[in-house]
Structures are given as structure tokens and as C-alpha cells.
Amino acid sequence: MVKLNLKKSMEQYDVVIIGGACAGLTAALYTARRELKTLVITKTYGGQAAITTEIENYPGTGTILGPELMNKFKQQAETAGAQIKLGEVNQVTKIEEGKFEIKSTIGAFESKAVILAYGLEQRTLGVPGEKKLTGRGVAYCATCDAPFFKSKIVGVVGGGNSSFDAAEYLSNIAKKVYLFNRSDKFRAEQVLIDQVNAAGNVESMNFTEIKEFIGEQKLEKVILLNNQTQQETELNLDGVFIEIGWITKTDMIKDLVNLDERGYVIVDNENKTSAPGIFAAGDITNTPFKQAVISAGDGAKAAMSTAKYIQMLRGKNGSIGLAPDLTR
Amino acid sequence: MSELNLTDANFDQEVKNYKDKPVLVDFFATWCGPCQVMGPIIDELSEELAGSGIKIAKLNVDESQAKAGEYGVMSIPTIIIFKNGEEKERLLGIQDKASLKQKLEAL
Incomplete structure (x- = not known):
């Protein structure tokens, strides 16, 4: 039983991915295949794609139900070795270069790198009675x-x-x-x-x-x-x-990485954010188009950049073990 | 899958008359995307709580409209946790397994 969350007993990962949909699960597939110890923490499986009835523009799958496609993403990431847990992250703290602490509803974790891939959330009106009557009309x-x-x-x-x-x-x-x-x-x-x-x-x-x-x-x-x-x-x-659109949830990350004027995480063409060791992929980023296939591609890019970053850390620290093959 | 399938006919017996331990009811429909995401989570929860006395149940809102209506379910998935026949907690949308388990074991 995990009763005490002592700092030294915090579970350690190479990478913690926040979000388990197109971007996050693809990133997990790639980092796990690079033999990076990978944890995905997500509020739900599949995000927006999973609440879409049919997806007709994801290449190679024909017409497929959103939840079915997302389930395939999840299984493939798990088969590759990623751990996927349902929970909500509420704090990411940089302890030092290559060391982050991630606090969540399922405990605290330590990782060398973080990938932000938790997408967007639905915008609410924020008027009286809205919250109370949600699900009741x-x-x-x-x-x-x-x-x-x-x-x-x-x-x-x-x-x-x-x-x-x-x-x-x-x-x-x-x-x-x-x-x-x-x-x-x-x-x-x-x-x-x-x-x-x-x-x-x-x-x-x-x-x-x-x-x-x-x-x-x-x-x-x-x-x-x-x-x-x-x-x-x-x-x-x-x-x-x-039905007034989607917004980024930035409270947790606004002091960590640079955001654009609309609240999206600014990434470069390797999906690096302004903070070394933090990468981002999918709808949460300032990538112009929000599509399942784009998020998946973005996830792969973020994962490869993460692998590169961790390899760089290993080089610096001179730690034992072979660096993952980056040419694969 | 060990979870219970509820209908308008067996609801009172299985939920209202069940004493001392909580009953979780997942109101769902086959055509609802988020419900399909929730389904496997409910299955896992049911397996993990097997033998604990806590009941995990599903109610198809298309087939059992009377009970869905009685509890004013107007959005799915909706999860209602009952104890001694009384509604203790109502949760809308997809929930994570850990917090559901925690809520059930705390009751």
C-alpha cells in the first residue's frame, strides 16, 4: 500500500506524458519503442477523437469509430511498453535540468522529460446556473x-x-x-x-x-x-x-513554458517548448490545424525530440547504459 | 465481465434494496462515444472489486427509459453511486478508475 509519498520513494520515469489521445499515445508508442521508461497520465482515453462518432480522415483505417481508433492507439502504446494510467496532473515542477516532479491524483512521479499532450477543453459560458444544471438540461x-x-x-x-x-x-x-x-x-x-x-x-x-x-x-x-x-x-x-469552442487549460503550465496570445503552447519544428526537457504535441500547441493525424505526427516528433534530449543528458552525466538508437 | 446489467425490472431489487455496501450504476447507451470509453473502465473496476460486496452495474438508457427518467439522467455517461437505496453521488462524463474506487471504498 502506498500511504506515504516520500520524495525518495517517488516512482521514476524517463518521460511522463500528460494526455492520452492522438498526440500523447503516439508519443508514448515512440518513446516506449526507444526503450524509455514511459508513463502516460490522462483524464480519459482518446480525448476529442473518442467522442467523435466516426472518423473518416485517418489514413489507413477507412471509416472507423472514434473510440475504436483510440483503443488501437492505446493498445499499441501498451504493447510497446508504455504504462497508461487514468488520473489528473495538477502540478509540474522543474527540480533541476533533466529532473521534473509531476504531482497528480494518482501520486507523484519523477521524470527526466515531460510531454504536454492534453489537448483542449470545452469552453463554458460561465453564467449562473450553468454548473448546477450541467447534465440536467x-x-x-x-x-x-x-x-x-x-x-x-x-x-x-x-x-x-x-x-x-x-x-x-x-x-x-x-x-x-x-x-x-x-x-x-x-x-x-x-x-x-x-x-x-x-x-x-x-x-x-x-x-x-x-x-x-x-x-x-x-x-x-x-x-x-x-x-x-x-x-x-x-x-x-x-x-x-x-457549442462555443475549445480552450487551453494553462494554469498548470503558464509559468513553465511560453504560450501564445491565445494560450497555446509555443513549439518549434521539433516540438520543443521554451523550457528544456518539456515538449508539447497536438491540439495544445500553436500548430495551426487540429486534426487526429496531425496530432499523431506531432506526438511522434515530440517523442523523438525527447529521446534526443535524454540521450544528451546521459552524455552529460556519463551514466552507464547504451543510449537508444536514434536512427530507427 | 462481472458487472451487473440493470433494467427497469430488476433495478429496485438490485439497487434500492441492497444494504450496507454501495452500488455504482453507469447509465450508458451503445451509440455514445464517451460511454464506449467508460465501458472498459467500468469492466476493470468491476473485476478489481469482485468479492468486496460493492456492486458495479450498468443501465442501458435506451432499454430502461423509466429508470433513466426517474433519476433525471439527461446526459451520458452519468454515474450514480447509491447506498442503502439512496443516491450518494452523481458524476457526469468520463471518470477515472482510481477516484471511483476511492469514492466507493470510502462509503
């Missing part, structure tokens, strides 16, 4: 929760692709769909906008923000604010889907 995943709103009246917040996707999907299930948009412009692709307009039961409300969610056991109504006239109105709704 306030929802963030249309493909998951839409069937609970069969023949009900629902709202969708946002003006981008994901909100139009959700509105289109919901229009087939719900009786009526309101689409709340902060401005009078949509960022969604025209083809999606046309689909939503053709649905017949979707009503767009522009310059409209949700100010509050109201309900006891479940959502009953919302207070809407017209941000032009400042007029407030109430609207009875059974459900609201919030």
Missing part, C-alpha cells in the same frame, strides 16, 4: 445527449461549425431548436448554414446571449439578453447545448 455534447430531448424544445449556443452541426443534428430529434448567436454573423461553413436553414424547425436569434439558467431539478428556462437593446427576456427550454 445543460449539455456540451450533442451526439451524446440529443436523444434525451426527443420532441422537446432546445437551444444551441454558438455561431461556428460545431453549433451548426449540433443544431442540424438536434433539428431531427427535438421539436424546436433555437440558435443563439452573440452577433449577426456566423463563422460556420455555408453548407452547414444551408442545412440548418432547410431544417424548418430552427430559429436563429442574433445578438442574443444567455444570462442565466434557471431550474430546480432540471433546466426549466433561460434568461436571454439582447446585447444591442440590453433587453432581457425569459424563454422556456428543456435543454441547451453549449
Whole structure:
């Protein structure tokens, strides 16, 4: 039984990878194959890809279910020798060059290098009642929760692709769909906008923000604010889907590595961050496109840079053992 | 797989009338991506807790709509932990095995 987390008994790894989806699991596959002792700590398996119903643009797999593809990623990394544990990292501290301490809900670990690969999290509105009624009418995943709103009246917040996707999907299930948009412009692709307009039961409300969610056991109504006239109105709704994009979670790393103005981790073309020994891959980085295949490639790059870094450390310290083969 | 499959018919007997030890119920549907991620975690948990008296159960919300409705489940996966028939804790979305185990053993 691990009761005491004494510093000297902290479990040691060559690399700790934070995040277990396309980027993190690919990085783990590569570092494990380089015979680096690898630990992946992740809140969930597969990240955004695992909540995508079907993936049609991951080469070599044809059309595949998101969770199925992610399961293959995980198995392959484990077969290569990586350890994958479910948990949440809450602190990364640099102790010295080539020595990091990672504190998590499953204990503290020490590693020579760290790969940040935990992607993005869904943006919330941050208004009263939202948290309390999440899962009780306030929802963030249309493909998951839409069937609970069969023949009900629902709202969708946002003006981008994901909100139009959700509105289109919901229009087939719900009786009526309101689409709340902060401005009078949509960022969604025209083809999606046309689909939503053709649905017949979707009503767009522009310059409209949700100010509050109201309900006891479940959502009953919302207070809407017209941000032009400042007029407030109430609207009875059974459900609201919030589809306003994804953000980086940077509290833990903002003092460790440089971030760009949007909060993404800045990496160079070898996936190095501004801090030696810390690498980053996938959606969390300032890589311009967020795609499964790009994250996987990024993960591989971060892993190879990590191997190079650890080899450099070994050279410096003159420690025994052969450095991993970098030409493989 | 040792976890219990709950239905509208056996829910009361298996959950409400179960005394002294907690029961974890995973409300899921076959078409929901995050539920498919949660599934193997529930399976592992069930194996690890076999023989402890703690029950690990699954309820398909499509097949057992009455119970899903009774507990106001409007998002899946939802996990509800019961003890002595009472709801003790409700968790939304994917959960990790270690913290579920900790919660169950603490009850």
C-alpha cells in the first residue's frame, strides 16, 4: 500500500506524458519503442477523437469509430511498453535540468522529460446556473445527449461549425431548436448554414446571449439578453447545448513554458517548448490545424525530440547504459 | 465481465434494496462515444472489486427509459453511486478508475 509519498520513494520515469489521445499515445508508442521508461497520465482515453462518432480522415483505417481508433492507439502504446494510467496532473515542477516532479491524483512521479499532450477543453459560458444544471438540461455534447430531448424544445449556443452541426443534428430529434448567436454573423461553413436553414424547425436569434439558467431539478428556462437593446427576456427550454469552442487549460503550465496570445503552447519544428526537457504535441500547441493525424505526427516528433534530449543528458552525466538508437 | 446489467425490472431489487455496501450504476447507451470509453473502465473496476460486496452495474438508457427518467439522467455517461437505496453521488462524463474506487471504498 502506498500511504506515504516520500520524495525518495517517488516512482521514476524517463518521460511522463500528460494526455492520452492522438498526440500523447503516439508519443508514448515512440518513446516506449526507444526503450524509455514511459508513463502516460490522462483524464480519459482518446480525448476529442473518442467522442467523435466516426472518423473518416485517418489514413489507413477507412471509416472507423472514434473510440475504436483510440483503443488501437492505446493498445499499441501498451504493447510497446508504455504504462497508461487514468488520473489528473495538477502540478509540474522543474527540480533541476533533466529532473521534473509531476504531482497528480494518482501520486507523484519523477521524470527526466515531460510531454504536454492534453489537448483542449470545452469552453463554458460561465453564467449562473450553468454548473448546477450541467447534465440536467445543460449539455456540451450533442451526439451524446440529443436523444434525451426527443420532441422537446432546445437551444444551441454558438455561431461556428460545431453549433451548426449540433443544431442540424438536434433539428431531427427535438421539436424546436433555437440558435443563439452573440452577433449577426456566423463563422460556420455555408453548407452547414444551408442545412440548418432547410431544417424548418430552427430559429436563429442574433445578438442574443444567455444570462442565466434557471431550474430546480432540471433546466426549466433561460434568461436571454439582447446585447444591442440590453433587453432581457425569459424563454422556456428543456435543454441547451453549449457549442462555443475549445480552450487551453494553462494554469498548470503558464509559468513553465511560453504560450501564445491565445494560450497555446509555443513549439518549434521539433516540438520543443521554451523550457528544456518539456515538449508539447497536438491540439495544445500553436500548430495551426487540429486534426487526429496531425496530432499523431506531432506526438511522434515530440517523442523523438525527447529521446534526443535524454540521450544528451546521459552524455552529460556519463551514466552507464547504451543510449537508444536514434536512427530507427 | 462481472458487472451487473440493470433494467427497469430488476433495478429496485438490485439497487434500492441492497444494504450496507454501495452500488455504482453507469447509465450508458451503445451509440455514445464517451460511454464506449467508460465501458472498459467500468469492466476493470468491476473485476478489481469482485468479492468486496460493492456492486458495479450498468443501465442501458435506451432499454430502461423509466429508470433513466426517474433519476433525471439527461446526459451520458452519468454515474450514480447509491447506498442503502439512496443516491450518494452523481458524476457526469468520463471518470477515472482510481477516484471511483476511492469514492466507493470510502462509503
